[in-house]
Amino acid sequence: MFPPLPNPPVQPMPAKFGEQDLVRRSASNVAPPARQLTQMAKLIDTSKCIGCKACQAACLEWNDLREEVGFNHGVLDNPLDLTPSSLTVMRFSEWINPETQNLEWLIRKDGCMHCADPGCLKACPAPGAIVQYSNGIVDFDHDKCIGCGYCIKGCPFNIPRISKVDNKAYKCTLCSDRVAVGQGPACAKACPTQAIVFGTKEEMKQHAEDRIKDLKSRGFVNAGLYDPPGVGGTHVMYVLHHADKPEIYANLPKDPRISPIVEVWKGVTKYAGMVAIGAFAAVGFLHHLISGPNRVSDEDEQNAERLTGGGS
Amino acid sequence: MTAYDVEPGDQIHAGHPVTVDRYTKSARINHWITATCLVLLALSGLSLFHPSLFFLTGLFGGGQPTRIIHPWIGVLLFFSFSGLFIRFWRANLWRREDGTWLAQLRDVLAANDDKLPEVGKYNAGQKTVFWGMSFLIVVLIASGLVIWDQYFAAYTTIDQKRLAVLIHALAAVVIICVWIVHVYAAIWVRGTVSAMTRGRVTGGWAWRHHRKWLRELVGGRQTRS
Numbered sequence: 001m002f003p004p005l006p007n008p009p010v011q012p013m014p015a016k017f018g019e020q021d022l023v024r025r026s027a028s029n030v031a032p033p034a035r036q037l038t039q040m041a042k043l044i045d046t047s048k049c050i051g052c053k054a055c056q057a058a059c060l061e062w063n064d065l066r067e068e069v070g071f072n073h074g075v076l077d078n079p080l081d082l083t084p085s086s087l088t089v090m091r092f093s094e095w096i097n098p099e100t101q102n103l104e105w106l107i108r109k110d111g112c113m114h115c116a117d118p119g120c121l122k123a124c125p126a127p128g129a130i131v132q133y134s135n136g137i138v139d140f141d142h143d144k145c146i147g148c149g150y151c152i153k154g155c156p157f158n159i160p161r162i163s164k165v166d167n168k169a170y171k172c173t174l175c176s177d178r179v180a181v182g183q184g185p186a187c188a189k190a191c192p193t194q195a196i197v198f199g200t201k202e203e204m205k206q207h208a209e210d211r212i213k214d215l216k217s218r219g220f221v222n223a224g225l226y227d228p229p230g231v232g233g234t235h236v237m238y239v240l241h242h243a244d245k246p247e248i249y250a251n252l253p254k255d256p257r258i259s260p261i262v263e264v265w266k267g268v269t270k271y272a273g274m275v276a277i278g279a280f281a282a283v284g285f286l287h288h289l290i291s292g293p294n295r296v297s298d299e300d301e302q303n304a305e306r307l308t309g310g311g312s
Numbered sequence: 313m314t315a316y317d318v319e320p321g322d323q324i325h326a327g328h329p330v331t332v333d334r335y336t337k338s339a340r341i342n343h344w345i346t347a348t349c350l351v352l353l354a355l356s357g358l359s360l361f362h363p364s365l366f367f368l369t370g371l372f373g374g375g376q377p378t379r380i381i382h383p384w385i386g387v388l389l390f391f392s393f394s395g396l397f398i399r400f401w402r403a404n405l406w407r408r409e410d411g412t413w414l415a416q417l418r419d420v421l422a423a424n425d426d427k428l429p430e431v432g433k434y435n436a437g438q439k440t441v442f443w444g445m446s447f448l449i450v451v452l453i454a455s456g457l458v459i460w461d462q463y464f465a466a467y468t469t470i471d472q473k474r475l476a477v478l479i480h481a482l483a484a485v486v487i488i489c490v491w492i493v494h495v496y497a498a499i500w501v502r503g504t505v506s507a508m509t510r511g512r513v514t515g516g517w518a519w520r521h522h523r524k525w526l527r528e529l530v531g532g533r534q535t536r537s
């Protein structure tokens with residue numbers, strides 16, 4: 001068992017990290033921070049999850065959000081997808097293992113992965129609306145969000161959702177407010193089976209290794225850690241019993257990376273576009289400087305008068 | 313042959329200098345609505361295009377208002393430009409002399425107008441701008457609707473939206489460059505701007521730059537004193 005985080009003291013305390021710890025800020029440059037915070041991570045062990053949705057309830061509770069009363073779609077997924085209020089949802093998949101013919105019930109808690117190389121932040125055009133702290137947390141600043149939906153196009157995991165109420169993007173914050181005072185995320189706190197644990201990224205990898213060893217000893221030979229290198233690793237990781245087939249867990253991408261289209265859009269297009277516009281303006285300016293205006297001469301006017309049958 | 317180049321309202325007035333009506337009042341209003349839309353779209357779009365231009369959102373009252381208003385101006389532009397298209401497309405059809413004119417771009421830029429073939433109401437440069445704008449505006453409205461998440465998010469996949477936003481940004485860059493050419497040409501070739509402000513040009517201007525058009529007007533005896 002992973003030792004749970006202690007309860008917080010009741011007296012107020014200052015936040016342990018903030019503006020000064022930003023390593024990335026959307027549509028801006030930040031000076032490298034003076035200190036490096038310990039990298040934190042959440043580990044979600046799909047093999048321990050019982051699908052109770054305590055994490056979903058805790059998330060709504062802590063973030064003071066209310067989900068709309070929905071419908072029974074005949075499946076356990078509820079709501080069916082992430083929403084601006086449901087920053088995490090349990091996704092249930094029934095999978096028949098072709099080797100054993102066993103029906104396996106795979107439950108994955110979906111939500112922001114807190115990528116080391118976040119596509120949402122890369123795509124965001126509003127300065128400071130998406131930030132990344134040196135402890136790995138990727139957070140949205142709603143005061144600065146303009147609601148364009150670019151983060152959705154940037155994210156390889158299809159996570160952010162735009163609210164129809166205030167037209168701003170919402171996603172899991174990794175409970176940055178709780179982490180700032182030494183707590184773990186609300187979902188981890190609520191999880192009754194310790195399928196969700198929180199600690200330093202190193203500790204989480206260590207703990208995952210023990211879990212994977214255990215799973216392997218029980219016959220899950222492909223058990224492994226999901227910490228995809230395509231996005232530089234993530235600060236929300238999964239232990240999967242079938243790490244060779246992440247897609248069976250409700251389409252968890254096998255090798256996620258920021259879409260090359262987004263890379264081109266946010267990379268060469270920006271520079272080439274600015275250069276092209278500047279070059280056209282400069283060439284026009286220079287042409288005028290060198291060749292002067294193209295004026296109509298008196299001769300032209302006389303010719304016109306002759307052609308049209310003279311002046312009055 | 314009917315003079316395809318002569319548009320309704322084009323007319324010669326005798327005098328010193330001779331003046332030629334080039335654009336009707338409604339064509340001019342149509343043009344300036346389109347122009348205003350295009351400039352506002354370029355400003356609001358560029359503010360999201362590059363971080364160094366985000367300050368331009370201030371012109372529209374902030375980031376959220378900019379994001380809201382940009383697509384609506386785009387819709388207005390689309391309809392307004394459609395009006396221009398219907399007015400101008402015939403006179404912009406490609407003619408034999410246009411290839412020659414383009415091949416002599418060097419003379420065009422050196423203002424050697426006497427060495428160029430006589431052209432109708434529009435020269436090959438203006439026609440290129442016209443067709444370029446027409447094509448790009450269709451691309452921009454199509455890609456723009458795909459990335460208009462507030463109303464149309466549900467109709468396309470994220471991958472389609474990624475492609476659309478890239479196409480939209482590229483088309484926007486190109487149309488802004490075309491716009492620079494368009495505005496520069498109007499300024500460089502003196503006597504042009506009055507066509508869109510007061511609706512007329514001098515006979516000398518028409519003789520120098522659009523002699524075939526002038527001849528057609530004379531031929532059609534669209535002269536009033």
Ligand code: HEM
Binds near residue numbers: 389452
């Ligand atoms: C014709 C109809 C158009 C529609 C429906 C449209 C729609 C959009 C939408 C929805 C966006 C995303 C931001 C937002 O939601 O406001 C956008 C971005 C943009 N638009 Fe348009 N637009 C149109 C025309 C234009 C035109 C004519 C230009 C250029 C003169 C332009 C330039 C841009 C640019 C530069 C961006 C930012 C792209 C980026 O961030 O890389 N748009 N447009």
Ligand code: SF4
Binds near residue numbers: 112114119138157
């Ligand atoms: S999962 Fe998506 S929203 Fe979360 S950090 Fe990565 S790119 Fe951003």
